[in-house]
Amino acid sequence: xxxxxxxxxxxxxxxxxxxxxxxxxxxxxxxxxxxxxxxxxxxxxxxxxxxxxxxxxxxxxxxxxxxxxxxxxxxxxxxxxxxxxxxxxxxxxxxxxxxxxxxxxxxxxxxxxxxxxxxxxxxxxxxxxxxxx
Numbered sequence: 037x038x039x040x041x042x043x044x045x046x047x048x049x050x051x052x053x054x055x056x057x058x059x060x061x062x063x064x065x066x067x068x069x070x071x072x073x074x075x076x077x078x079x080x081x082x083x084x085x086x087x088x089x090x091x092x093x094x095x096x097x098x099x100x101x102x103x104x105x106x107x108x109x110x111x112x113x114x115x116x117x118x119x120x121x122x123x124x125x126x127x128x129x130x131x132x133x134x135x136x137x138x139x140x141x142x143x144x145x146x147x148x149x150x151x152x153x154x155x156x157x158x159x160x161x162x163x164x165x166x167x168x169x
Contacts, residue, residue, distance in 0.1 A: 048112075058164070058166050059166050059168060062166050071129075086098070086105055087107055088109065090107055121133070138156065143156055
């Protein structure tokens, strides 16, 4: 059937079995995440090595038997003076220059100091804690 997974996941019959399977699943995911992190570190080392060792100038890449690597330079914006940027945004209304996220840590610090952060509310996220017994 199109759209239906080949091996559909079935929940265990008891909550205790669910707890055990949750722990095992989390452990398996963390193991895979470590493997992913190790591969990402290797990838970074390879990229850095290629950037450092490819000849500068006309040659911008190298080809192996299965892949070609090229070094590209991209211009990335970086704020050097937040006051000037804020003044510009307020003057022009160019709020799209800023991302729409808030630092939960900074808000919590203010709340703990009994300070109000206007325009910020809360919601209760339900989470599950899972530890080994």
